[in-house]
Amino acid sequence: MPRISVEVDGVTYEDEVEPRLLLVHYLRDRLGKVGTPIGCDTTNCGACTVLLDGMSVKSCSLLAVQADGREITTVEGIGLDGRHHPMQRAFHEEHALQCGYCTPGMIMASIDLLRENADPSDEEIREGLEGNLCRCTGYQNIVRAVRSAAAEMRTPSENPSESEVTS
Amino acid sequence: MTALGEARPAEVGAPRRRSEDARLITGRTRWTDNIQPQGTLHVAFLRSPVAHARIERVDAEQARRRPGVVAVLTGADVAGEQGSLPCAWPVTEDMKHPDHPPMAVDEVRYVGEPVACVVARDRYAAVDALEEIDVDYAPLPAVVDMERAVRGEDGLVHEGLGTNESYRWVFENGDLDAAMRDAPVVIERRFVQQRLIPTAMEPRAVLCVPEGEEFTLYSATQIPHILRLMLAVVTEIPEHRIRVVAPDVGGGFGSKLQVYGEEVLCLLLARRLGRPVKWTESRSEGNMAVHHGRDQIQRLTLAADRDGRIRGLKVDLLADMGAYLMLVTPGIPILGAFMFNGIYKMDAYSFTCRGVFTTKTPTDAYRGAGRPEATFGIERMMDELAAELGMDPIEVRRRNWIEHGEFPYETIAGLTYDSGNYEAATERALELFGYDRLRAEQAERRERRDPVQLGIGVSTFTEMCGLAPSRVLGSLSYGAGGWEHASVRVLPSGKVEVVTGTSPHGQGHATAWAQITADRLGVPFEDVKVLHGDTAISPKGMDTYGSRSLAVGGIAVYGACDKVIDKARRVAAHLLEAAEEDLEFADGRFSVRGVPEEGRTIQEVATAAFAAHDLPDGLEPSLDAETTFDPENFSFPHGTHLCATEVDTETGMVRIRSYVAVDDIGKVVNPLIVEGQVHGGLAQGIAQALYEEAVYDAEGNLTTTTMADYLVPSAADLPDFTTDRTETPATSNPLGVKGVGEAGTIASTPAVVNAIVDALRPYGVRDVPMPCSPERVWRALREARGEEAEERGAEPGAGGGLGSAQAGGDQ
Ligand code: FES
Numbered sequence: 001m002p003r004i005s006v007e008v009d010g011v012t013y014e015d016e017v018e019p020r021l022l023l024v025h026y027l028r029d030r031l032g033k034v035g036t037p038i039g040c041d042t043t044n045c046g047a048c049t050v051l052l053d054g055m056s057v058k059s060c061s062l063l064a065v066q067a068d069g070r071e072i073t074t075v076e077g078i079g080l081d082g083r084h085h086p087m088q089r090a091f092h093e094e095h096a097l098q099c100g101y102c103t104p105g106m107i108m109a110s111i112d113l114l115r116e117n118a119d120p121s122d123e124e125i126r127e128g129l130e131g132n133l134c135r136c137t138g139y140q141n142i143v144r145a146v147r148s149a150a151a152e153m154r155t156p157s158e159n160p161s162e163s164e165v166t167s
Numbered sequence: 168m169t170a171l172g173e174a175r176p177a178e179v180g181a182p183r184r185r186s187e188d189a190r191l192i193t194g195r196t197r198w199t200d201n202i203q204p205q206g207t208l209h210v211a212f213l214r215s216p217v218a219h220a221r222i223e224r225v226d227a228e229q230a231r232r233r234p235g236v237v238a239v240l241t242g243a244d245v246a247g248e249q250g251s252l253p254c255a256w257p258v259t260e261d262m263k264h265p266d267h268p269p270m271a272v273d274e275v276r277y278v279g280e281p282v283a284c285v286v287a288r289d290r291y292a293a294v295d296a297l298e299e300i301d302v303d304y305a306p307l308p309a310v311v312d313m314e315r316a317v318r319g320e321d322g323l324v325h326e327g328l329g330t331n332e333s334y335r336w337v338f339e340n341g342d343l344d345a346a347m348r349d350a351p352v353v354i355e356r357r358f359v360q361q362r363l364i365p366t367a368m369e370p371r372a373v374l375c376v377p378e379g380e381e382f383t384l385y386s387a388t389q390i391p392h393i394l395r396l397m398l399a400v401v402t403e404i405p406e407h408r409i410r411v412v413a414p415d416v417g418g419g420f421g422s423k424l425q426v427y428g429e430e431v432l433c434l435l436l437a438r439r440l441g442r443p444v445k446w447t448e449s450r451s452e453g454n455m456a457v458h459h460g461r462d463q464i465q466r467l468t469l470a471a472d473r474d475g476r477i478r479g480l481k482v483d484l485l486a487d488m489g490a491y492l493m494l495v496t497p498g499i500p501i502l503g504a505f506m507f508n509g510i511y512k513m514d515a516y517s518f519t520c521r522g523v524f525t526t527k528t529p530t531d532a533y534r535g536a537g538r539p540e541a542t543f544g545i546e547r548m549m550d551e552l553a554a555e556l557g558m559d560p561i562e563v564r565r566r567n568w569i570e571h572g573e574f575p576y577e578t579i580a581g582l583t584y585d586s587g588n589y590e591a592a593t594e595r596a597l598e599l600f601g602y603d604r605l606r607a608e609q610a611e612r613r614e615r616r617d618p619v620q621l622g623i624g625v626s627t628f629t630e631m632c633g634l635a636p637s638r639v640l641g642s643l644s645y646g647a648g649g650w651e652h653a654s655v656r657v658l659p660s661g662k663v664e665v666v667t668g669t670s671p672h673g674q675g676h677a678t679a680w681a682q683i684t685a686d687r688l689g690v691p692f693e694d695v696k697v698l699h700g701d702t703a704i705s706p707k708g709m710d711t712y713g714s715r716s717l718a719v720g721g722i723a724v725y726g727a728c729d730k731v732i733d734k735a736r737r738v739a740a741h742l743l744e745a746a747e748e749d750l751e752f753a754d755g756r757f758s759v760r761g762v763p764e765e766g767r768t769i770q771e772v773a774t775a776a777f778a779a780h781d782l783p784d785g786l787e788p789s790l791d792a793e794t795t796f797d798p799e800n801f802s803f804p805h806g807t808h809l810c811a812t813e814v815d816t817e818t819g820m821v822r823i824r825s826y827v828a829v830d831d832i833g834k835v836v837n838p839l840i841v842e843g844q845v846h847g848g849l850a851q852g853i854a855q856a857l858y859e860e861a862v863y864d865a866e867g868n869l870t871t872t873t874m875a876d877y878l879v880p881s882a883a884d885l886p887d888f889t890t891d892r893t894e895t896p897a898t899s900n901p902l903g904v905k906g907v908g909e910a911g912t913i914a915s916t917p918a919v920v921n922a923i924v925d926a927l928r929p930y931g932v933r934d935v936p937m938p939c940s941p942e943r944v945w946r947a948l949r950e951a952r953g954e955e956a957e958e959r960g961a962e963p964g965a966g967g968g969l970g971s972a973q974a975g976g977d978q
């Protein structure tokens with residue numbers, strides 16, 4: 001079995017994996033990173049979106065071996081410093097989630113969207129998230145959330161005491 | 168803590184951000200598939216690749232020998248213990264209800280029906296082994312078309328029944344013949360409610376953990392309480408030895424209101440093997456095996472006077488049950504019987520529904536369940552009537568709807584609508600929409616023969632929700648009541664736990680129920696925790712579906728709070744040495760009337776009730792109470808939705824230009840959650856109008872098994888919505904709430920289709936079948952032109968009202 005070395009959310013893992021093991025199953029079943037869910041088996045829904053070297057990918061469309069030597073960020077690896085990522089906060093503030101199943105994928109895809117375009121129009125947000133399906137929200141609040149996160153990320157607040165999400 | 172005498176801002180009505188979100192945005196979730204006890208085995212199902220066949224032989228020897236495989240079981244192996252999946256709604260006494268084994272034993276009746284299962288060390292090994300199972304199928308005729316099926320033309324789905332008609336259900340009120348006789352206007356239409364796949368984003372998953380003779384079954388279900396009872400009935404494992412947990416559930420929309428074979432089989436496998444077993448559905452198997460929704464053929468006849476007043480309505484339905492009756496399959500179209508009359512007055516009404524077996528996936532509840540189908544029928548007919556009379560569709564509705572002053576109103580379908588104000592919602596919607604301006608633009612585009620035509624669609628609707636009154640459900644032969652349970656306990660430290668029988672999957676109950684409790688008990692929102700979805704924690708309940716949670720479950724929470732306050736009052740009176748009648752309770756504090764400084768907070772009372780050193784005689788320690796709520800009546804949200812579409816007559820492309828939804832859902836607990844529900848509902852209803860359809864070929868193969876084929880709309884496919892509310896409180900519950908989960912879905916489908924047809928009416932188009940894909944729109948245009956050309960004896964393309972635009976479709 002091939003050996004791989006992957007950095008996931010800041011931790012390096014050395015593992016032997018079956019060549020056909022999907023990255024998403026590696027993350028979930030081997031590393032216990034269950035924050036990334038699976039919604040389909042045809043790479044259509046985007047629920048499994050993670051960042052691979054900073055760029056969003058659908059982790060069900062990659063094999064674990066393809067991640068060898070690379071860096072992966074999941075929803076569990078953002079906002080690690082005890083504060084939520086601005087995108088997480090925006091999803092909460094704008095009520096951009098209901099069941100939340102699509103949410104990790106949406107958040108990761110949205111972060112990548114803003115990396116490419118820091119000030120997207122609503123239409124660009126809608127186009128940019130085309131590969132991520134949500135069955136609950138009708139998308140309007142997701143668009144709002146991405147817009148508001150974009151505004152916040154363009155002008156990082158001076159004062160790091162942003163409100164925390166209640167739990 | 169607020170200072171004495173300072174009122175706490177009300178929670179109910181405030182757009183409180185959801186407490187659920189914290190774990191959902193960080194991935195600290197408990198989806199069933201995330202739970203994996205040590206030693207969990209994985210199950211995979213072999214599913215029928217053919218629509219209808221006798222199973223001649225199943226050879227699983229090879230599969231059993233594969234590495235990692237622990238067990239392979241066929242339907243025959245479990246025939247003695249698997250029971251028959253339940254149908255809890257025998258709508259007529261003579262309803263045909265065939266046996267429904269969780270795993271097929273000697274015959275398969277739809278593509279995707281489980282035939283065998285493999286239990287293995289991991290999911291890859293389980294799926295690998297499926298390929299080694301050999302099944303000989305002796306083909307039987309596929310029965311795909313409902314209209315042919317009911318006439319028995321393609322053979323029988325269940326040979327032993329001698330018919331494909333499961334039941335015939337009839338409702339009549341008023342003299343329909345008289346109403347129709349000599350009516351100046353009679354319109355007949357046939358509408359198809361296409362088959363839909365609910366497509367919750369979380370696929371189903373089941374994990375069953377055995378502990379001796381006891382079983383904990385985790386399932387992505389909407390109905391842990393009902394599921395537990397039904398699992399006990401089906402498997403004969405005693406109910407008290409089964410615990411069902413619905414952990415985080417990623418959407419349901421009715422699809423998880425079910426007792427699925429896979430749940431039964433996981434329980435049986437865990438019992439046989441004595442180890443935890445888990446099954447997680449793939450999307451492609453889910454599309455075949457999750458129950459589908461809608462799938463009706465409606466024949467409607469509407470008789471009216473020339474001034475637009477409706478005389479009578481006749482509804483003839485064929486409803487596709489699929490191959491078997493599942494939990495509430497036969498009842499879904501019957502719910503429509505009460506809604507086909509919509510918000511309108513009429514003299515006579517007749518409704519007949521025939522439930523038809525086909526060799527397709529069973530149908531059952533899908534968001535709105537029976538009411539979207541009915542609303543579509545009547546709202547399309549209202550537009551057809553308007554067109555026939557050359558009247559504005561809003562005006563036709565005005566002439567027929569129940570007026571604000573007429574409530575409570577007993578409808579022709581026998582329901583009593585408690586309250587409503589259709590005028591107010593409609594006025595507000597027209598204003599937000601800019602109705603007159605858009606009509607002017609439409610006229611202008613028609614005038615200039617713009618290839619892109621503007622259409623305006625309206626839908627004024629109501630629905631029955633708050634599915635409860637147990638007596639009414641009983642009168643409809645539904646197998647259970649519709650009450651809901653809640654308990655509230657103020658912990659010794661003064662924090663509050665609320666236990667609810669509802670089982671949310673995205674609706675935000677933890678937040679909304681805490682808002683109700685915080686207001687009622689006068690405690691901080693943060694001090695309240697809501698527990699749900701686990702039969703060991705929440706012992707009673709009827710779960711979440713049909714927009715019942717707030718109007719029934721939320722009211723139970725409210726009622727339990729009241730009981731807690733009653734008990735607390737007795738303790739407080741005792742502690743303050745005052746008479747109960749002399750105590751006031753406000754902002755979480757009991758005080759002696761006229762002596763505000765003499766008081767006890769409810770937290771202090773809880774501590775005293777816990778210590779129990781000094782309680783009134785006969786009072787039990789601790790401050791808690793439970794209650795059930797069973798309302799007298801349904802609740803009836805209503806609203807007016809308006810949609811403007813731009814339809815390209817050359818390509819058939821439809822674009823929603825604007826969408827306005829004004830809903831009246833009575834009092835609102837959390838406007839943020841409400842708006843989210845409306846948005847999501849609209850997306851689903853619009854998706855039915857424009858995108859989604861479960862398609863079967865002539866052999867009964869489902870051709871939309873993946874998300875590539877079954878078109879769930881993305882952000883790029885949907886518009887921004889304008890939403891607003893009017894507020895006419897329900898009178899059937901103390902909070903005046905009605906329910907919101909399904910309104911958007913129910914109202915939007917006819918609004919969109921009405922708008923498309925309105926755009927194309929000058930071309931002679933009177934209907935476009937759903938989903939109104941560009942191809943279908945284009946075809947409808949072409950057919951309308953062809954028909955017109957024939958009627959006029961002219962060349963195709965020469966007739967019709969809009970010459971230049973008409974040339975478009977033929978290229
Ligand atoms: S699970 Fe990866 S795209 Fe659907």
Ligand code: FES
Binds near residue numbers: 097
């Ligand atoms: S929030 Fe449920 S799928 Fe997006």
